[in-house]
Amino acid sequence: MYKADFKNYIENINDSNTKSIEITPEDLWKSTKENLKLMIGTREFTALLGNSFIEDINNGVVQILCDATYKREKILRDYNAALKQALFKSSGLNFEIEINVKEDVLPKKKIEYEYHTPNTDTPLDLFSASEREKNVLDKALETSHLNPKYLFSNFIVGTNNRLAEAVAQAVVDDLGN
Known part of the structure; x- marks a missing residue:
């Protein structure tokens, strides 16, 4: 009976994990964007993933942030395979995709209120x-x-x-x- 060589197996796993650490999320997203634009078209890419970016890469999972729930659902339903294929073309690694929604991706305009301080005693009507x-x-x-x-x-x-x-x-x- 042969014993399993766990020491070499663990070293091989660690070597394969160091490959994914070399890839920065910004570089991966830049090349993935170009591949996706070729695969699904510029219009669809801009509409769905234009304001999205890779937040983190951890344990073979790419976390992508998008700005709306409906975009997340559409990407997962219709473009999941294309996104995985574009990530594979960009990095050579098979990643799982996790899409998170962050409402504050785009800065929202702050609402400014005007307060009326009457200088005279005359009443101010609505019109x-x-x-x-x-x-x-x-x-x-x-x-x-x-x-x-x-x-x-x-x-x-x-x-x-x-x-x-x-x-x-x-x-x-x-x-x-």
């Missing part, structure tokens, strides 16, 4: 700001001598007046120059 805006708009309309019936929002663009619409839009866009 006073809109009344002021309407008065300013009416004054501007009177001084501009433009007909309020003719707006871009109600201008009908037909085959005969596409050129007129394009010229008018160009004039408005480049007003004052």
Whole structure:
């Protein structure tokens, strides 16, 4: 009966694990992205994995962070095999994929609140700001001598007046120059 050579077996396992340590997540993701773009197309890649990145590589498991739950589900359901194949092409190692969702991948805009501190004792009603805006708009309309019936929002663009619409839009866009 032969005894198992556990010492050599453990050394071989340790040697194979050191190969995966040499790969940094950034380098692996950079080459994997290029392979995935070729495999699934740039549009699909940008839509699903554009804001994603590899968070960690541990024990043959690649942890990928994405920014939405629906993207995670779509990747796992439809693109799991393509992602594994792209990782294999990039590293030569078979990785398992774990996709985590982190809502704060993209910085969200902080909501700013305005506080009203009245300087006078006159009460402020809900529609006073809109009344002021309407008065300013009416004054501007009177001084501009433009007909309020003719707006871009109600201008009908037909085959005969596409050129007129394009010229008018160009004039408005480049007003004052």
